Amino acid sequence: MAGAVPAVSAARGQCAAVHAADHLTEHAAVRWLLIGIALLFLGLFLILPLVTVFVEAFRKGAALYFAALREKEALAAIRLTLTTAAFAVPANLIFGLAAAWAVSKFRFRGKQVLLTLIDLPFAVSPVISGLVFVLLFGARGWFGPWLSEHDVKIIFALPGIVLATVFVTFPFVARELIPLMQAQGVQEEEAAATLGASGWRIFWKVTLPNIKWGLLYGVILCNARAMGEFGAVSVVSGHVRGKTNTIPLHVQILYNEYKFTAAFAVASLLVLLAAVTLGVKSFIEWKHHQSAHTGAEESGDPI
């Protein structure tokens, strides 16, 4: 019942928006003025920049656009970005699942503190997120001398980039899962446990099916940020062309060298990534809305 309440009130809200009586809404002129201002604002700040990217990228024709993408350094940047995400996203996925399981299925003291600590990386400037690893592993950092003795390179190399990326994207999956799993409670899992299911079985058969959309959502956001992170990676990468440049860093270099067309061409890849991210997100919300909606109908009389 409790789960159906928001869905019902949401459905009611939509009805009200459509049939809103005169006394509960603004005059039509005011309404359209407000809609106009809101759309103008979003148009100026969100739509135009997107349009700009593609206009600039194709300014000198499609041939140059594709040439910029096929360039050796661009390909290396793409490869590095994919590699980084391939390390960072699964790492944070596993962490997110572990943290959400511990926080949502058990009661312990200090839970609020733990939740705040998990959120910490959101509050840290990307530049500082890079800086902390330079302080630890850089040439003059705590472990710098030891690392160079053993010929291990972290800063200005792939491990540093991965570390910084993991730090920046740390809370994404956990934050998505924790409220979801907390809302679902423990009853289903406890029922499975009393039926004799083992821990892994409970997780795979009971918990995971309930959280799969939230999990996908968290992963998608985590991935978008991992592939697009600029500030933190910029600090630890060293900007070695073709070696430690990710896509965003490659865009910066091209832009600073006034190769605008190439810069925007590569940037358009990241716009596509964003578009896919938003598309998947909308799809998940639509799915979620659908299941909530049928739930409301099953729960009975909406009037």
Added chain:
Amino acid sequence: MPTWRKSRSVLPGFGLSMGYTLVYLSLLVLIPLAALFIKASGLGWAAFWQTVTDARVVAAYKLSFGASLAAALVNGVFGFLVAWVLVRYTFPGKKLVDAIVDLPFALPTAVAGIALTTLYAQNGWIGKLLVPLGIKSAYSPLGIIIALTFIGIPFVVRTVQPVLQELDRETEEAAVSLGAYRTRTFVKVLLPQVLPALITGMAMAFARAIGEYGSVVFISGNMPFKTEIAPLLIMTKLEQFDYAGATAIAAVMLIVSFVLLLVTNVLQARTQRKLLAG
């Protein structure tokens, strides 16, 4: 460190998941952040104070906080408007508009930076229109505010939107039946209920803006004392191998960010409590 006493549960895996969580959290977040503070405290108070009160650093702080505040205010007004329009009205393309609000979460900041710079530069589509008015948008503090506004849009919209959605239409009807017209209903009944969420959203946008780097470096022009933000100054110090300077500036920023995080968490908890209560 959390101290806990686990209550008896039939579910397994507490030790494993909790242990993993704490180890991972410590290694990747807590120890690195602690390292920064230890390094900062190693500077000694005098050196630390000298670094963070240097005129150029103070100018950067002022710019960072000022521009972030301005952007948060802009987002407060327009973010509320967007949320209102999305919840209360119907218009063609509403779903698309709703989806695109999250763009700043999904679009890499560097891309936003170069796109906004191109738009607002003197020969850009919008910059061109502003030049005759004597307004220089890119390579000025205004440009920084523009970039930070872009970054902050979803924070306000996405915190205000659900609250507006869950608002009880009946309280508005109650106000109406008691004789109140639209303006009074909005100011006295609606706004007070949404205000905590609005402030939370603005605080989140502000916190994010203070640390923002990628979208700002392109549009700001990076002139010391004029358009140099604090994160950029950290970067500059690092490139000069001035680790101590970078650490000191970062420590101050971190403390401010943590306080903000705490404030927004408290605000959010309060909003949720209010929503749940009668």
Added chain:
Amino acid sequence: MSHIEVRGLTKSFGGHLAADGISFAIGKGSLVGLLGPSGGGKTTVLRMLAGLERPDSGDITFEGVRVNDIPPQKRGIGLVFQNYALFRHMNVFDNIAFGLTVQKRSKTYIRERVGELLELTGLAGLAERLPSQLSGGQRQRVAFARALAPQPQLLLLDEPFAAIDAKVRKELRLWLRDMIDRVGITTLFVTHDQEEAVEVADEIMIVNRGRLEQKGSPEHIYGTPQTPFVAGFIGESSRVEAVSELHGFEHCHEGAKAIVRPEFIEIGSPRELRLPSASGQGIVKAVFFRGTHWQVEVEVGTNRLFGYRDLEQPALHPGDATHVLVHRAYLVSGGQVSVVENRYKTDPMPVHI
């Protein structure tokens, strides 16, 4: 002249007729209950009276003046919502004072009037509390006081007790009845609970599927239902497909349908029945314990009837042969209801409510 008059009120929501030509009149100062099943259109009628919903057709007049085009702000209506819709960011005082500040009353007047209402509703001392710090019953009183503060001409209550615990509900009903008597305001309240309607209202209007089925005092509606719906809605009634098979109703034409209330039926051995000669034979099909009495299902011919039996009487068991005395039946034909008495009965039976 009636205080409130409604003529041919019709309203549909996307094909669903929520109100279908409803007409009624309410006298000044009376307390009327609008009773019917959920989704039957009661709340829609209430909202149209308040001006929150615009009727598709039909007229609403207050004191002979048509108010259809008067906005809700100007109708002088006090509205109490099912979930109270209190302003949760305002304390009790500010909630009650809201309508008065809209009227731009002086500060001293507002303080006096709110104080008066706090006293009247037994909320004195709680003026500084926020709604979240009140119990359900207290919230309802605040909603009531807030609606009364601007001295409306008509008080509308939407399921006023639905959100309250069963125990407190009874108490609040009496309180509300008493309060409205004291204030002397014309009141219309919506409920789906017949017990509540019977207990609180002077007059009941039964609404089903957007139509007004019957209007009258609770006794009248109970004693002479005019439509099959009303006959079946009040009480836990049995539907009888062939009433002529019942002893004492052989004069009804074959195949006539009827509705029989449990209070009209006595079940037991001939010695236990008041008029054994008027009873027929039946077979006990099921017996349910209902806390204060037995509910017995008996088969008489092809009909199944429900009746009550005292706990003090010997228990009946499924399969027992027994006697059934049917005092009265509501004969249903063509949407009309007529009362038929058992013709072997000589002395009229009193009606048990």
